[in-house]
Amino acid sequence: MQRLFSQEWSALAAAILVGCVVLALMSPAFLSEFNLYVMLRSFCVVLVVAFAQMLTLAVGQLNLSIGALGGLVAIAVGGMMEKFGFPIALAIAIGLLIGASCGFVNGALTVRTGINGFIITLATASAFAGVNLGITESIPFYNLPAAFVTFGTARFFALPYLLLPPLIVALLLALFLARTVPGRYLLAVGGNPYAAELSGVPRDRIIVLAHTLSGLLAAVGAVLAVAQLGSAQPTIGADWLISSFAAPIIGGAALTGGHISVAATSLAVVLIVLIQNGMVLAQVDPYWVQFLLGALILAAVGLNRLRALGAEGV
Amino acid sequence: MTFFLPSDTRSGFSVRLLAQSSLVGLAAIVGLLWVVFTSLAPGFVSSFNLFAISRSLAIDIVIGFSTMVVLATGGMNLAIGSIGVCSVMLSGYLMQVLGLPTPLALAAGLLLGALLGWTNGFAIVRSGVNSFIITLASASLYVGGMLILTEAVIYNEVPPEIAAFGRMRLGFVSPLLLIALAIAASLVVLFRFTALGREILAAGANARAAELSGVPVGRVIVIAHTLSGLLAASAGLMLMTRLGAAMPSVGQDWLLPSFLAPVLGGTLLAGGGVSVIGAVLGALLVATIRSGLLILQVGNFWLQLFLGLILLLAVMLDRYRSVYAELRSQGRGS
Numbered sequence: 001m002q003r004l005f006s007q008e009w010s011a012l013a014a015a016i017l018v019g020c021v022v023l024a025l026m027s028p029a030f031l032s033e034f035n036l037y038v039m040l041r042s043f044c045v046v047l048v049v050a051f052a053q054m055l056t057l058a059v060g061q062l063n064l065s066i067g068a069l070g071g072l073v074a075i076a077v078g079g080m081m082e083k084f085g086f087p088i089a090l091a092i093a094i095g096l097l098i099g100a101s102c103g104f105v106n107g108a109l110t111v112r113t114g115i116n117g118f119i120i121t122l123a124t125a126s127a128f129a130g131v132n133l134g135i136t137e138s139i140p141f142y143n144l145p146a147a148f149v150t151f152g153t154a155r156f157f158a159l160p161y162l163l164l165p166p167l168i169v170a171l172l173l174a175l176f177l178a179r180t181v182p183g184r185y186l187l188a189v190g191g192n193p194y195a196a197e198l199s200g201v202p203r204d205r206i207i208v209l210a211h212t213l214s215g216l217l218a219a220v221g222a223v224l225a226v227a228q229l230g231s232a233q234p235t236i237g238a239d240w241l242i243s244s245f246a247a248p249i250i251g252g253a254a255l256t257g258g259h260i261s262v263a264a265t266s267l268a269v270v271l272i273v274l275i276q277n278g279m280v281l282a283q284v285d286p287y288w289v290q291f292l293l294g295a296l297i298l299a300a301v302g303l304n305r306l307r308a309l310g311a312e313g314v
Numbered sequence: 315m316t317f318f319l320p321s322d323t324r325s326g327f328s329v330r331l332l333a334q335s336s337l338v339g340l341a342a343i344v345g346l347l348w349v350v351f352t353s354l355a356p357g358f359v360s361s362f363n364l365f366a367i368s369r370s371l372a373i374d375i376v377i378g379f380s381t382m383v384v385l386a387t388g389g390m391n392l393a394i395g396s397i398g399v400c401s402v403m404l405s406g407y408l409m410q411v412l413g414l415p416t417p418l419a420l421a422a423g424l425l426l427g428a429l430l431g432w433t434n435g436f437a438i439v440r441s442g443v444n445s446f447i448i449t450l451a452s453a454s455l456y457v458g459g460m461l462i463l464t465e466a467v468i469y470n471e472v473p474p475e476i477a478a479f480g481r482m483r484l485g486f487v488s489p490l491l492l493i494a495l496a497i498a499a500s501l502v503v504l505f506r507f508t509a510l511g512r513e514i515l516a517a518g519a520n521a522r523a524a525e526l527s528g529v530p531v532g533r534v535i536v537i538a539h540t541l542s543g544l545l546a547a548s549a550g551l552m553l554m555t556r557l558g559a560a561m562p563s564v565g566q567d568w569l570l571p572s573f574l575a576p577v578l579g580g581t582l583l584a585g586g587g588v589s590v591i592g593a594v595l596g597a598l599l600v601a602t603i604r605s606g607l608l609i610l611q612v613g614n615f616w617l618q619l620f621l622g623l624i625l626l627l628a629v630m631l632d633r634y635r636s637v638y639a640e641l642r643s644q645g646r647g648s
């Protein structure tokens with residue numbers, strides 16, 4: 001029992017539980033099948049995007065280009081399906097490849113030039129967004145294959161089919177970080193780059209790997225977003241930045257790297273989605289979501305800080 | 315903090331030399347672009363276009379300064395756009411709804427900016443958390459709070475002298491540019507001639523060493539953030555005179571330009587080195603490219619790609635130049 005409470009996600013789980021009870025008491029619509037379906041659907045994209053940021057945070061880097069990269073992949077996938085008539089699977093595969101390549105570019109530039117990843121990804125974000133706007137001139141692709149669009153709305157009772165890919169991603173990611181050599185290396189580099197380097201971890205290559213995977217996951221998020229919306233909007237990804245940082249940080253990822261948790265990040269995303277849904281049910285201004293997200297990040301870093309001080313004191 | 319490894323171990327002297335050579339290079343690039351754009355499109359140097367450039371340049375310069383003063387301490391401020399829009403909306407509200415006199419409303423806007431910046435600095439120093447995270451969160455808080463309070467209305471019935479000032483011309487240039495240059499002059503004085511300016515740079519160069527030599531690092535960081543907020547508010551209010559209204563969309567696209575100007579101008583990301591004139595030239599480069607591409611009808615859509623590539627190119631060039639300079643100075647030393 002003691003161990004259960006010392007887990008860092010116990011506070012999160014408790015917050016989620018309380019939130020659910022409050023929302024259920026407040027509004028009977030909360031537990032309706034349709035509302036659960038809506039919540040689970042909005043959970044998908046946020047989760048994968050949070051993972052994308054989590055991986056760069058794991059190695060002590062960050063990726064400001066996640067949203068721009070997602071937007072680029074979204075319109076590329078949409079364009080390939082609508083304009084060129086590519087089969088769905090091929091379009092998605094190329095889209096994921098674009099995402100991974102863009103991530104690779106981020107990583108390679110960061111490692112090769114030794115310039116702060118913040119500036120590199122700020123610049124590439126602008127470049128990706130520029131290509132996106134230059135190609136589409138802000139006009140979305142609406143005519144996507146029916147099978148693809150149906151996948152985005154199909155459901156089994158409250159469970160959207162759209163939830164399947166993120167769950168697989170979460171599982172694979174947890175396995176990757178816990179059980180594979182590159183996964184362990186990733187955490188080692190984030191924990192202490194010099195120690196990792198001295199013990200023979202190829203630090204630069206691992207940083208590039210983290211950025212590449214981050215790009216790949218952003219691309220997965222983009223494809224999911226296109227399926228969810230039923231159209232490839234050039235604005236996909238424009239609002240990913242804050243929640244991509246919020247979830248891993250609320251989930252306890254240390255910004256210094258080396259400390260991330262797939263489970264805690266997932267719970268943080270549940271909490272974020274719960275807040276968004278609660279705002280809708282309570283018919284409050286949607287602006288409150290932005291406000292609360294900022295407050296939640298501050299609360300989370302404050303809490304982590306206190307915990308760290310407490311651990312030192314003991 | 316792994317993402318702010320202090321990689322710059324150059325001496326102050328060589329930093330200054332490097333900075334000066336990079337300023338000359340930057341000025342040369344700007345000059346070259348003016349020649350190119352003018353020969354491709356003579357309309358580039360029309361008095362109308364010069365006026366337009368001077369107006370956007372003025373705002374870009376002040377946005378850049380707002381980031382620069384925080385970069386000097388080795389931190390960053392992602393909340394600049396949010397602070398700017400909060401100040402604009404407060405001023406707009408005071409003028410339109412409460413009917414306060416214009417100078418009072420503008421002063422209140424500036425004060426709010428300084429206050430929000432102070433809050434950032436205070437939270438960073440007190441919590442010991444990275445400035446990136448604190449200002450990311452506060453950016454969201456500030457904009458969210460502003461939208462909740464104003465419900466995203468546009469205050470477009472502000473006194474006419476606001477818009478009149480934005481349209482005013484002094485020869486080819488807008489008076490806004492003079493304001494920006496006056497701010498630049500005071501920043502030069504601050505960083506070059508005052509103890510506070512040197513303390514800010516010392517805190518950025520090596521916080522521990524600065525602390526040991528008696529610099530109140532925490533207080534200096536709070537002051538830098540307060541100044542950053544004040545500058546962000548100034549930029550917002552300048553933009554308000556250009557728009558002739560207080561709009562809740564102000565500041566949303568400030569992040570990239572706020573870093574472009576100081577970084578192009580040679581301000582060190584790791585802290586401890588700023589170049590005010592460099593930031594002015596950096597902003598001039600951005601304003602030149604933006605206006606040139608518009609005149610050549612490349613269109614707004616590709617502009618962002620160019621700005622991103624230019625930032626990449628500039629930081630890479632700077633990196634290679636500093637590596638080269640280091641190698642050369644080592645060769646001479648041994």
